[in-house]
Amino acid sequence: MSIIAVVTALALSIIPTGDTPTVSVQQGAVQGVQAEGVAAFKGIPYAAPPVGPLRWRPPQPVQPWSETRAADHVGAICIQPPANGDNAVGPGPMSEDCLTLNVFAPEGATEPLPVMFWVHGGGYVNGSGTADLYDGSNLARHGVVVVTINYRLGRHGFFDHPALAAERPAEEPAGNYGVMDMIAALKWVHANIGRFGGDASDVTIFGESAGGVAVSQLMLAPDARGLFAKAIIQSGVPQGATSRLDIATPSGPPLADRGASFAALKGVPADGTAEALRAIPAEAFLDPAPNFGGGDLVIADGRIVPTSIEDGFARGLQAPVPLIIGTNSNEFPWARADTHPMAQALTPEERTALIAAYDDADDFQGRFISDVMFNGPARWLARQHAARGHPVYLYSFDAWPDAMPQPHRGAWHAQERQYVFDTLSTSPWPTTARDEAVAKVASDYWATFARTGVPAAAGQPAWPALAEGHEEALVFHNDGVAVEAVPNAARLDLIAALLDRLKAAGLR
The missing domain is CATH 3.40.50.1820 (Alpha/Beta hydrolase fold, catalytic domain)
Structure with a gap:
């Protein structure tokens, strides 16, 4: 058994049962709800709210809290176009402050349980991990801990602009903020899931549609290596990220130029400031025109997404899981x-x-x-x-x-x-x-x-x-x-x- 599994096993004894189970994670205590042998902890932040100066920045650590945090309801869904009744979107409200996850854990575990980490689909522009469709309770009853996540979508999650490039430290990754969120959530799981009875060394990533594509990309991402042990791809087209951050694609100009075109429609010229960009109201991003398609959103940046899925798998660069x-x-x-x-x-x-x-x-x-x-x-x-x-x-x-x-x-x-x-x-x-x-x-x-x-x-x-x-x-x-x-x-x-x-x- 790994050191992580041993520590997890020791932690199992402190997980309380009852109608309001409470668990202490690195940032503070969270109190969930229990139903039919499954403890659910909802709306747990895994990264700081990506608002104000943190809009279009890699996910940052969550500030600790001192009081026990209620985890009996889901957090806000990320900014996205109207759902039109889609049962995969989940309940509102909608907010930029949306980087939360939900944990569903069987009670009474006597040994660390494998973890299933779900990445929702929606073309990188819609969806959430909060939907009842993705309630992990029944799946958890098969003896696994289930985690569902939100990640930034659309232009909030996949965006660049000359002004952002000018202020960005050379070593900071750019553009693929939604994928960075997924990796940040995996790191949170690695650090905290033992407190819920999960085995951080035995995580299965699974996703559908764009979430399945994301699983393929996580299999290629150096920053995600070692954070999962198995993978499931459901109807995830092994394409996307065929363009690069700084070059034109068959479907359009470079990402920063497309970002500049969008910002100009919102009153920020190409030579505008990063502060002006971050002052654009979140609701302005609900306008579907000009729309970025899913294939144009995730960009091969050489680091977070090192190459296209086709190229990466053909060369054997993926995680050996x-x-x-x-x-x-x-x-x-x-x-x-x-x-x-x-x-x-x-x-x-x-x-x-x-x-x-x-x-x-x-x-x-x-x-x-x-x-x-x-x-x-x-x-x-x-x-x-x-x-x-x-x-x-x-x-x-x-x-x-x-x-x-x-x-x-x-x-x-x-x-x-x-x-x-x-x-x-x-x-x-x-x-x-x-x-x-x-x-x-x-x-x-x-x-x-x-x-x-x-x-x-x-x-x-x-x-x-x-x-x-x-x-x-x-x-x-x-x-x-x-x-x-x-x-x-x-x-x-x-x-x-x-x-x-x-x-x-x-x-x-």
Whole structure:
């Protein structure tokens, strides 16, 4: 047992039980709430509020507090556009003072428990760790400590400007403040989670969509190395950060120039001061125009995000940890194939061959985006990681509530979250006992992976690791799980070959 685990084991004896459990962290005491054997501590600050002079600065330490801090309610969500009823955003209020996390810990642990550290999705512009969808109580009942976090979003989290560059110390990282927040939260966990019964040496990072992309980036981040032992990527496109902090990208100019353009719309000229930038009201950042897309937000700065995910994994720069990675069967059925640049660049012969790989032209239009943006890239990243000798477990999620509307039924993008967290009560559609059974199995596989490094579930099939020449995935169906050949492998092979051709021709 590691020194950290020994210290954690000693700390377990001081964790109180009861309706209002209290734990002392490095900054002070926090008092949570207990329900059905799980102690929840919500809204704990892991970094100082990034306001005033700390806006667009790396996260700074939290000032200690002397009185016991109430941790019975979630903190504010980070500044973001209106949620429009999205159940992944969580309750308000909204504030720049949002760098908090939530801990869900089983009571009565007699030894340090593995930790599951959740990074929410939302394209780096929406979402929060405070949503009921991400309530970690049911997952914690599988014998793990669950941590969910907020991190800065949009232009608050990913931004630069000539005035900021001018005042910045040479050694200070820039631009990727949201990713810096994630690393700061991991460091807080490393220092404090033992007080909640967690094992700081056994942390699994997991995330979905942009959160899955973030997991890939954390696997490459030197500053995150050693802060986690396992990883799970759920529908996280292994792309992004393909640009650099100081150069133009195919979709726009350098980050600082884009920041200057945005600031000019808010009355701060390109030669304006950092003080003027920080005086822009937080609400001004709710204006969606000009909008930064997720792929333009995270920038390869050579330090926090050293390179693109594609380049980093191809070169074997990622953390050598066990990995679960997978996608949903019908990620974006409403997104038409012809809107994708690859489909637009195909020759007539290539297009005919590609459509033939689907059931028909309509099936091609509805499923191509899922294949080219999610299924294919996930398989590619899995292969890259496995080729380095690391255990990789591939999945396909194909379960959904019967009440989902037509015509786009199936496991949409993000559909698996409510099953993994076993929070089907947050579903926008009625669920059944069948859905509950799938949720119990999915959360069991995830938690067992966090505990052992090998995903398993009671009474369910053994999940094989990816092996060259023998690629299988665990497929979650409505009526159970099964080990199957990677779905639609021949189709993914064709898409990969066409992408290689387009890349060689300079069209990608």
